[in-house]
Amino acid sequence: MVIDPLWKHDTVLLPEAVSALNIQSAGVYVDGTYGRGGHSALILEYLGVNGRLIVIDKDPVAIEHARQRYADDPRVHVWHGSFRDFPEALIDAGINEKIQGILLDLGVSSPQLDDAERGFSFMREGLLDMRMDTSRGESAAQWLNQADEAAIVDVLWRYGEERFSRQIAKEIVRVRTQNPLQTTTQLADLIASVIRKREPGKNPATRSFQAIRIKVNQELDDVEACLQQTLEYLAPEGRLVVISFHSLEDRIVKHFFRDVSSPPRLPKGLPMMPTFFQPPMQLVGKAQRASDAEVSGNVRSRSAIMRVGERTA
Structure with missing residues (x-):
């Protein structure tokens, strides 16, 4: 398959999302929505020779793009499927340790x-x-x-x-x-x-x-299923970065981050939660939107909203 060079995609919140991942040189990262690889390319600029990047996409055209682009880069493992099944992609890549970051750029890409x-x-x-x-x-x-x-x-x-x-x-x-x-x-x-x-x-x-x-x-089902698995696979201080493009997606993401970064709600009358309780994730900064400059250059970024969480333990 030959990829049409005219199919362009302006990656939304590119530097902001990669910065939010807090890339470690030898870390393992998952780009669950490769698209045309804007986020992946920038992640790789921060990864050293011992780092690994797992790129995932449902779209066969996107996957072929990744395979052609990174055929000679041993740091990259390309996997065709839904990001909800990222644990399978990690197994396929031979990775059995906790990972340092997961990025989900939801929605439809410009080429699609x-x-x-x-x-x-x-x-x-x-x-x-x-x-x-x-x-x-x-x-x-x-x-x-x-x-x-x-x-x-x-x-x-x-x-x-x-x-x-x-x-x-x-x-x-x-x-x-x-x-x-x-x-x-x-x-x-x-x-x-x-x-x-x-x-x-x-x-x-x-x-x-x-x-x-x-x-x-099955987009919303995929988001819910993926988010629920991230806690099991992220290492302490590992980051989860999610970019949503409509209210239904963002509602799921927002509620997930709220639930995993807050102590459990106890019924009235029960003893207070011990002070040493630590939620499994903490929020990193506030929800972020594309800048006016980015929106002026890419109108599709106007509805994007990015949320970030960090694994605590």
Whole structure:
């Protein structure tokens, strides 16, 4: 596979995220969302000859990019799969000790959005796919053409917070009986025909496309499963850095960091928590957003929010 050099991706919060990892020269790090490797490349600048970097991505194109770029770098191990399964990637790389850092840059990369064939964008004509991993699983078209109306309503509301979820689902079910949904513009036009009241500056298909993409790729399930495993694999002072791009992701991340950095809540009437109790993780700084300068150069960074935690013991 030849990687198209025109597919560019501006890595969001690049120096901030790598700085937050507090790279140790001989440490072991996981980039759970390689994309086009912006974070990985900068991490490697700080790693010495004894350091290791495990790069993970669902996207076969991203994985091929990593394999081509780092074929001659023994510090890098490339693994195709979901970041929720990073323990498997560590085993595959022969690593059995605690690691020093995990980075998750959630969301869809620019090459995925810009490649019409991937079906992520309502702005480009393409097959209605939306799978990050095109080698497996059910495409958006397959799901939309067989799911019952109630299931579609649930997904559009739960993952897209779409106020017109019932009307959109009803129209999808009506239309598909005559003409199965196959393309992005077909779905976008259907949604536009249903939504009469528009949000200023936002395409009416935005929320639905987000919701369907999250459903097809099990994105929120992956985030929850991954976060719960990080405590087991991070070494003391190891860092977890997570960049989210919408409120559903960030809510999960925020609640996780709150829960693991706070003492347990005890029912009223029980003795006080011993003063020596130490939560398994502590927060590092406050949630951080892209600077005005970064947003002006990359509008997709405007919704990014980064949270950082450090393993305490």
